[in-house]
Amino acid sequence: MKKTTLFLNALFLTIAIQAQxxxxxxxxxxxNLDTTYFLLNISTLNPPFLNNAYGLEEACINITHIKDNxxxxxxxxxxxxxxxxxxxxxxxxxxxxxxxxxxxxxxxxTNGTAPFNGSYRPEQKLSLLNNGLNGNGxxxxxxxxxxxxxxxxxxxxxxxxxxxxNSPATxxxxxxxxLPIVVxxxxxxTIVDEPKITCDMGIIYNGVGVxxxxxxxxxxxxxxxxxxxxxxxxxxxxxxxxxxxxRDALGNKNDTVILGMPNEHDWILSASYTDKxxxxxxxxxxxxxxxxxxxxxxxxxxxxxxxxYMGVYVLMEKIKRDANRVNxxxxxxWENAGDSxxxxxxxxxxxxxGNSLVGWTSPFAPAVSSSGQTIKYQYxxxxxxxxxxxxxxxxxxYVDSFExxxxxxxxxxxxxxxxxxxxxxxxxxxxxxxxxxxxxDGYRISTFLYKDKYSKGGKLAIGPPWDFDIAWLxxxxxxxxxxxxxxxxxxxxxxxxxxxxxxxxxxxxxxxNFTSKLKCRWLALRSTVLDTGYINNYLDSxxxxxxxxxxxxxxxxxxxxxxxxPNPTPYPATYQAEIDRMKSWIRNRLNxxxxxxxxxxxxxxxxxxxxxxxxYAVFPNPSKGVFDIAASNNASFDWELYTIYGExxxxxxxxxxxxxxxxxxxxxxxxxxxxxTNSKGITKAHKIIKAD
Numbered sequence: 219m220k221k222t223t224l225f226l227n228a229l230f231l232t233i234a235i236q237a238q239x240x241x242x243x244x245x246x247x248x249x250n251l252d253t254t255y256f257l258l259n260i261s262t263l264n265p266p267f268l269n270n271a272y273g274l275e276e277a278c279i280n281i282t283h284i285k286d287n288x289x290x291x292x293x294x295x296x297x298x299x300x301x302x303x304x305x306x307x308x309x310x311x312x313x314x315x316x317x318x319x320x321x322x323x324x325x326x327x328t329n330g331t332a333p334f335n336g337s338y339r340p341e342q343k344l345s346l347l348n349n350g351l352n353g354n355g356x357x358x359x360x361x362x363x364x365x366x367x368x369x370x371x372x373x374x375x376x377x378x379x380x381x382x383x384n385s386p387a388t389x390x391x392x393x394x395x396x397l398p399i400v401v402x403x404x405x406x407x408t409i410v411d412e413p414k415i416t417c418d419m420g421i422i423y424n425g426v427g428v429x430x431x432x433x434x435x436x437x438x439x440x441x442x443x444x445x446x447x448x449x450x451x452x453x454x455x456x457x458x459x460x461x462x463x464x465r466d467a468l469g470n471k472n473d474t475v476i477l478g479m480p481n482e483h484d485w486i487l488s489a490s491y492t493d494k495x496x497x498x499x500x501x502x503x504x505x506x507x508x509x510x511x512x513x514x515x516x517x518x519x520x521x522x523x524x525x526x527y528m529g530v531y532v533l534m535e536k537i538k539r540d541a542n543r544v545n546x547x548x549x550x551x552w553e554n555a556g557d558s559x560x561x562x563x564x565x566x567x568x569x570x571x572g573n574s575l576v577g578w579t580s581p582f583a584p585a586v587s588s589s590g591q592t593i594k595y596q597y598x599x600x601x602x603x604x605x606x607x608x609x610x611x612x613x614x615x616y617v618d619s620f621e622x623x624x625x626x627x628x629x630x631x632x633x634x635x636x637x638x639x640x641x642x643x644x645x646x647x648x649x650x651x652x653x654x655x656x657x658x659d660g661y662r663i664s665t666f667l668y669k670d671k672y673s674k675g676g677k678l679a680i681g682p683p684w685d686f687d688i689a690w691l692x693x694x695x696x697x698x699x700x701x702x703x704x705x706x707x708x709x710x711x712x713x714x715x716x717x718x719x720x721x722x723x724x725x726x727x728x729x730x731n732f733t734s735k736l737k738c739r740w741l742a743l744r745s746t747v748l749d750t751g752y753i754n755n756y757l758d759s760x761x762x763x764x765x766x767x768x769x770x771x772x773x774x775x776x777x778x779x780x781x782x783x784p785n786p787t788p789y790p791a792t793y794q795a796e797i798d799r800m801k802s803w804i805r806n807r808l809n810x811x812x813x814x815x816x817x818x819x820x821x822x823x824x825x826x827x828x829x830x831x832x833x834y835a836v837f838p839n840p841s842k843g844v845f846d847i848a849a850s851n852n853a854s855f856d857w858e859l860y861t862i863y864g865e866x867x868x869x870x871x872x873x874x875x876x877x878x879x880x881x882x883x884x885x886x887x888x889x890x891x892x893x894x895t896n897s898k899g900i901t902k903a904h905k906i907i908k909a910d
Contacts, residue, residue, distance in 0.1 A: 237275070237383035238263060242359065244375030247283065251366050256359040256375050260296075263353045263382060268295075273348030273386030277303065277340075278318040279359070283373025286311050286332045290362040293380075295347050296355025298408050302342040302456055306364070308332035321345055321387035328780050342456040343774060344387035349526055353382065390527045390774040394431045397767055398423040398438065398477055398519040400487070400533065402445065409460070409523075411453065414444035416469060419462070421519075423477060432522070439476055442467060448486065450569060452687075455491040455782075457529060457775050461536075462487065477517040479535055480542035487521060488532040491775070492782050493687045494796045496530055496768070497760055502655060502686040503534075504756070508747035509647050510889070512543060513682045520767055529771040530764065537666055537682055539564060539599045544682065546670040549600055554608035561671035563613045564599035568664055569717060576602035578614050582621045584662075584718035586709025591718040598666065616669065620678055624722055630729040637731075644679040645726065646736050650743065652705050654807060655689035658698040660705045661719045691803040694786040701807040702814075733817030735865065740815055742890060750805050761797045768793045820860065836893060840907035843884035847893070857881075860892045867891075883908045 242258035265272050277293050286308025294300040303319050304327045311332020319327070321344045323337040330338055359378050392399065399422040407415045420436025441464065447453055448461035464483045466472040473481040490496040496518070503513035514535040521528040539546055539562060546562030553559055565577065577596035584593050595617065597605050620639035629635045636642075652660030664685040669678050688698070696712040697703045703711070706723040726732045746752070772778050772793065779791040790796045835848045847857065859868040859881060868881070883891065886908060893904045 237381060239379055239381045240357075241377055241379040242357070244280070244377050246374045247281075247289075247361050247363055247372070249363050249365070249372055251364060253360060253362045254375075256361070256378065258357040258359070258378070258380065259355070260357060260380075261354050266352045266354050267350055268348040268353045268382070268386070269350050270345075270348060270386060270388050272384050273382060274344055274353070275381045275383040275386050276318045276320045276337075277344065277378070277380050278316060279303070279314050279378045280316045280376040281314040281361075281373060282312070282376060283314075284312050285365065286314065286334070288363050288365040289373075290364060292360040292362075293347070294358040294360060295351065296353065296357060297349075297351035299347055299349060299351070300360070301340065301344060301346050303327070303340040304338075305341060308334060319344065326776065326780065339776065343389070343776075345389040346526070348386050348389060349524060390770055392432060392520050392522065392527050392770055394429050395520050395767055396427070396429055396763070397530070398517065398533075399430050399432060400519045400521045400531070401432070401436065402443070402521070402523045404445075404524055409445055409447060409458075411447045414446040414461075414463065416442060416444050416465065419443040419445075419464075421476065439464070439474065441465070441472070441474075442469070444469075451783075452489070452491065455489065457489040457491040459489040459491075460487040461485070477519075477533060479515045479517070480540075482535060482538060482540070482543075484536045484538060486532075486534050486536055487519075488534060489529070490532055490687065491777075492785065493692055494772075494778060494782070494785075494790075494793070495800055496532065496764065496771075497757065497797075497800070498655075498686045498688075498690045498692060499534070500532060500760070501753075501757070502651060502683055502689065505654075505747060505753075506647070506651055506681070506683050509651070509743065511644070511647055511681060512545070514543075514684070518764065518767075520770070527770065527774055529774050530767045537564070537598070537684060539668075544599075544668050546668055547674060549609065551600075551604060551606055554606055557671055557673045559608060559612050560676055561669050561674065562599070563609070564666060564668045565595050565613060565617070566598050566664070566666045567593060567662065567720070568596055570594060570596070578610075580621060580720070581618065582625060582721060584709065585706075585721045585724050586713045586718050588713045589716075591716060593718070593720050599668075613669065617667075617678065621720075621722075624725050629725060630731060632731065636725075639678055641675075641677045641679040642732065642735065643739070644681055645722075646732070646739050648680045648683065649706070649723065649726075649736065650740060650748075651683055652689075653811060654748065654804075655686055656691070656698060656701065656703065656705050656807060657686055657689035658693045658696055658705065658708070659685060659688065660708075661723060662708065662717045688784060690800055691786065693784045695784060698784075699786040701803055702810050727816060730817070734819060735817075737815060737817030738819035740811070740817075741819055744808070744812065748808065750808055753804060754801050757797055757801055761794065765793070836904045836906055839904070840909045841883075843882060843886075843908055845881045845883070845893075845906055847879050847881060847895075856896045858894045858896075859883075860894065861889075881906075 240258060240260050242256055244256060248254045268274060283289060287306045290305040291303045292300050293303055307327055313333040315333050315335040317334045318337045319340040320337050323339045325338050327338040327340060401420045402417060404417040407417060409415060420440045421438035422430045422434045422436055423438040424430050443462045444465055445460050445462040447458050449459045452459055462485055464472050464474040471483040473483050475481055500516045503516055506513035516532050516534040519531055519533050521531045544564060549562055575594055580593040584591050620636060623629060623639055624636040666682060666684060667678055667680050670676055691699060696708060706719060709718050779789050781789060790799055837846050858866055860866050888908050891906050893906055
């Protein structure tokens with residue numbers, strides 16, 4: 219009797235895991251920018267829950283259509299998970315003749331030709347559907363015709379079918395990694411654009427150079443989060459970016475230290491889908507920090523959601539006002555007069571959501587406005603719901619004063635021109651970062667500015683930098699692939715684009731004071747953090763760190779060697795080839811800027827006149843603040859002190875130095891300064907360094 223029972227159980231199990239095929243009916247495909255849904259009701263799937271042991275193996279379609287590249291075709295499960303099968307492929311060719319989408323197929327659908335026939339890998343992984351959810355219910359084949367010419371290109375779905383088996387499309391798994399592992403459990407909820415859903419998150423991180431195992435305790439973070447999709451155009455990519463807040467057990471926002479980054483509750487998991495190096499934002503923010511300015515901190519990680527491997531992500535800070543990020547004064551709703559009203563503010567120039575503008579439109583046209591384009595400012599801090607009418611009026615009038623001065627006839631006057639209203643050096647560093655990366659979105663989108671209280675300096679500053687996914691040779695339009703165009707001249711290449719660049723940059727570049735400081739800063743940075751070897755070494759070190767994780771990432775998202783908007787051609791077939799191409803472009807870009815950046819650096823011309831002259835001695839150097847100057851022949855001389863930007867900060871004339879004199883930089887920030895000496899018409903210079 220026992221043997222009979224075991225036999226019957228084995229027979230039942232064998233029947234249960236046999237392949238099951240379900241066929242759906244078809245019909246006409248709606249034309250002219252419309253979507254048609256074809257439904258398949260499955261109720262007898264056994265076992266019902268789809269996973270790596272039993273799940274969807276293939277999805278087959280039979281479609282007649284006279285222009286395949288008009289079709290965007292998706293498959294959606296009863297639980298709402300949607301997978302992109304094919305979008306805009308096949309050119310003007312006809313028909314999908316009973317093709318089957320399989321994760322193990324040799325040919326990616328984007329590399330196929332119409333009429334399609336046989337087996338192809340879909341544009342997105344079928345394994346995303348084998349996510350532990352119930353496969354019984356309504357399956358949807360979503361067919362969208364994106365041709366807007368009614369009646370020109372018609373077609374129909376003949377039929378379609380789904381095959382489930384014990385050889386399902388298998389998800390990529392991560393068991394261990396030298397990167398932190400972020401684990402999210404949505405508790406059977408679906409992440410959407412809005413609103414955020416509350417769920418659980420843990421982070422496994424055992425330290426630098428120590429392997430992290432998925433089975434390890436959640437030792438870096440363990441608690442509640444509220445999460446949603448984030449991004450604008452990036453939400454159209456299959457690999458999603460997420461914004462999340464750390465929260466306490468009661469659902470309140472909870473400032474938390476994550477992976478060594480300072481306390482906050484607002485965080486981002488960036489997918490970097492279109493940036494196949496995953497390094498463009500990371501490199502940009504690192505270099506800006508190397509400039510001595512704040513940019514968002516970043517940490518690489520691997521992400522697992524509901525047990526499914528999602529790939530390599532960049533966990534990063536959001537731009538926020540606090541002492542560890544944008545360090546400006548907090549502005550309360552009661553601060554509406556006097557010095558309190560003057561700061562702090564964060565505003566941005568960015569795309570607006572729909573037709574809403576939570577800010578104001580500049581009265582000054584952008585550099586190119588042939589189609590009536592305008593510059594729109596948005597409130598970021600205080601946010602639109604908190605900023606008071608008085609505060610709105612103040613910050614708008616201040617920016618208007620800056621733009622009025624910059625556009626006026628005396629714009630270059632250091633007393634009454636634009637310098638009165640802005641921190642020029644921040645604009646110089648921001649210019650350099652956007653230009654070395656040839657950021658096609660630079661200056662016109664995701665451009666932040668901030669202002670502190672008058673008692674704390676109070677001038678308008680630009681930054682921090684944001685969103686460099688399509689910089690550094692990663693766009694195929696408006697001249698971006700070239701290393702020999704100025705990014706601030708975007709409007710000359712794409713005058714009809716709706717989002718243009720403020721007139722400021724063209725105006726700055728006509729001011730010799732600005733270009734002189736720019737050239738000085740460029741020369742100083744090129745000898746340090748913008749040295750080609752320095753950047754190459756950093757990229758190589760990151761490529762080594764990411765080599766193994768990227769193998770998993772591109773197994774989950776097989777896009778190497780293929781076009782992802784807006785990648786320029788050619789499309790490197792390996793991760794290392796992506797890195798090498800980026801390095802080559804950066805070398806060419808830096809060399810081109812060396813030869814073409816305008817301006818004459820005073821300190822550079824001084825330094826070229828025998829920087830090692832021994833007539834004068836400056837000591838100690840480096841110093842914590844006090845430098846002694848001595849002349850070997852007791853000659854009288856004049857001296858002047860300049861910042862690295864070429865700004866004169868101190869001078870003393872006709873000193874008869876018999877022993878020595880002192881320069882006191884105790885109240886100045888650490889860094890490099892230039893000391894110019896002049897005796898009997900002979901100019902010499904010393905580079906001096908203040909360091910605590």
